[in-house]
Amino acid sequence: MTTPVYQNFINGHFLKNQSGETFAVKNPATDEVIYHVEVADAFVQNAAIESAKQGFATWSAMTPIERSRILLKAVELLRARNDELAKIEVLDTGKPWQEAECVDVQTGADVIEYFAGLAPAQVGQQQMVGEDFYYTRKEPLGICAGIGAWNYPLQIACWKSGPALAAGNALIFKPSEETPLGAIKLAEIFIEAGVPAGVFNVVQGAAEVGQWLTQSDDIEKVSFTGEVGTGKKVVASAAGSLKDVTMELGGKSPLLVFDDADISQAVSAAMLGNFYTQGEICTNCTRIYVHKNVYQQFIDELKTRTEQNIIAGDPMNPEVNLGALISKNHHDLVMGYIDKGISEGATLLTGGKALKPDSAPNGYFVAPTVFTDCTDDMTIVKEEIFGPVMSVLVFDDEDDAIRRANDTHLGLAAGVFTKDIKRAHRVIHQLQAGICWINSYGNSPAEMPVGGYKQSGIGRENGIETLDHYTQTKSIYVGMTDIESPF
Numbered sequence: 233m234t235t236p237v238y239q240n241f242i243n244g245h246f247l248k249n250q251s252g253e254t255f256a257v258k259n260p261a262t263d264e265v266i267y268h269v270e271v272a273d274a275f276v277q278n279a280a281i282e283s284a285k286q287g288f289a290t291w292s293a294m295t296p297i298e299r300s301r302i303l304l305k306a307v308e309l310l311r312a313r314n315d316e317l318a319k320i321e322v323l324d325t326g327k328p329w330q331e332a333e334c335v336d337v338q339t340g341a342d343v344i345e346y347f348a349g350l351a352p353a354q355v356g357q358q359q360m361v362g363e364d365f366y367y368t369r370k371e372p373l374g375i376c377a378g379i380g381a382w383n384y385p386l387q388i389a390c391w392k393s394g395p396a397l398a399a400g401n402a403l404i405f406k407p408s409e410e411t412p413l414g415a416i417k418l419a420e421i422f423i424e425a426g427v428p429a430g431v432f433n434v435v436q437g438a439a440e441v442g443q444w445l446t447q448s449d450d451i452e453k454v455s456f457t458g459e460v461g462t463g464k465k466v467v468a469s470a471a472g473s474l475k476d477v478t479m480e481l482g483g484k485s486p487l488l489v490f491d492d493a494d495i496s497q498a499v500s501a502a503m504l505g506n507f508y509t510q511g512e513i514c515t516n517c518t519r520i521y522v523h524k525n526v527y528q529q530f531i532d533e534l535k536t537r538t539e540q541n542i543i544a545g546d547p548m549n550p551e552v553n554l555g556a557l558i559s560k561n562h563h564d565l566v567m568g569y570i571d572k573g574i575s576e577g578a579t580l581l582t583g584g585k586a587l588k589p590d591s592a593p594n595g596y597f598v599a600p601t602v603f604t605d606c607t608d609d610m611t612i613v614k615e616e617i618f619g620p621v622m623s624v625l626v627f628d629d630e631d632d633a634i635r636r637a638n639d640t641h642l643g644l645a646a647g648v649f650t651k652d653i654k655r656a657h658r659v660i661h662q663l664q665a666g667i668c669w670i671n672s673y674g675n676s677p678a679e680m681p682v683g684g685y686k687q688s689g690i691g692r693e694n695g696i697e698t699l700d701h702y703t704q705t706k707s708i709y710v711g712m713t714d715i716e717s718p719f
């Protein structure tokens with residue numbers, strides 16, 4: 233059977249490359265190639281820049297309320313096509329349909345809707361300086377680049393294009409090579425909604441295409457989502473042309489469960505924050521610090537619920553709540569971490585093996601895995617695994633738990649479970665992380681800024697402040713009096 237071949241999406245339509253180079257995309261749940269994609273060669277790259285220049289000129293000349301109306305139309309189309317788009321995400325990522333159907337498209341559409349609403353509300357300042365005065369304008373940056381990870385492909389494309397386009401920029405987006413289709417569908421939707429050609433171009437390929445985006449002198453900003461190591465390369469490369477950067481990187485986030493917490497709720501949070509999207513979420517609470525008084529109760533309930541309530545299998549089956557990992561490579565990497573956990577002396581409470589569900593025997597599944605008796609120096613406690621692997625640690629002193637939670641170069645997220653309202657805020661204020669939850673975990677509404685402390689990131693996505701990251705301030709001084717000149 234021949235599979236479809238998708239081209240790059242440039243200037244409002246598909247553009248054939250000249251090199252003829254393509255790559256294959258597999259369904260992680262079946263190990264089958266589902267389609268091919270053309271790589272953005274030099275011809276496509278040049279076309280992407282030239283059309284983005286034209287697109288930017290048209291788009292930035294529109295009033296914010298005109299842009300807002302068009303973006304709201306795109307939101308309507310995204311929601312109307314929810315199921316078609318969610319299915320693409322399931323086939324590309326291996327995540328369960330029951331998640332994609334209600335989260336991926338919706339949370340992407342929410343963010344575009346949020347920024348579409350904010351666009352006309354952006355204002356500058358005006359101030360008198362004696363009889364003269366100055367005013368400021370918030371102007372778009374120009375052509376921006378977005379580079380996405382594979383875990384939430386469409387959502388990431390929406391989270392980057394929403395604020396970028398609302399502020400009047402053009403965006404050239406490169407999805408991960410593992411999950412290229414969602415961004416193409418978003419590009420088609422933008423065109424159908426009335427976004428001018430060239431304002432949102434999609435270029436395809438691996439690291440080389442990403443590197444080109446970070447190096448191009450025609451691009452003013454790069455917004456990147458991916459691993460810390462890649463993020464460092466992107467920042468270094470972007471420095472060559474002094475690009476603005478937003479970095480959404482990895483984490484190794486702590487969740488502190490105190491002895492007055494609602495333990496069932498804390499177990500729910502720990503399971504969501506480790507097994508949702510089969511553990512492939514940047515903010516996951518992969519280090520669970522549990523107070524010694526409730527440690528046994530916590531791990532007993534965790535083991536029971538993990539063994540009874542998780543259903544792995546064909547991700548399109550609406551009953552399935554644990555999907556396949558993104559690739560064979562990633563699967564093997566995660567299994568390698570599990571082996572390390574065992575060899576370094578952690579106790580395997582449950583899981584710890586690859587799965588071959590009857591409905592998807594060739595998929596890259598890993599059983600939800602919980603390690604207990606973990607110590608802070610273990611590899612599984614220190615490094616981001618990005619799979620369904622949870623490490624549980626014990627503590628008995630609040631200050632010590634905070635110190636241990638902060639003892640990492642990462643700082644993406646953190647959580648606290650306690651019924652003591654003073655302790656909740658006291659502890660969360662001391663945790664070095666950009667995204668924090670109290671008696672909750674993982675919610676990320678469009679209104680709330682998200683981003684990392686320390687090596688987990690630079691800048692923020694979502695929330696009002698993100699529009700500022702896609703604009704630059706022009707100050708205009710207006711002379712109302714004669715110029716005093718010594719010349």
Ligand code: NDP
Nearest residue numbers: 380381382408409438439442443458459462480481482514
């Ligand atoms: P990678 O860093 O491997 O890749 C991210 C993107 O960068 C991909 O599109 C990749 O292309 C591209 N890329 C690779 N090398 C370069 C380069 N030298 N220059 C420019 N672009 C490059 O991350 P993953 O895709 O593996 O995603 C998982 C990671 O993303 C995890 O660490 C996770 O924590 C993080 N993440 C962070 C989020 C946040 O908001 N903080 C949200 C989601 C994920 P290709 O894949 O095609 O090779």
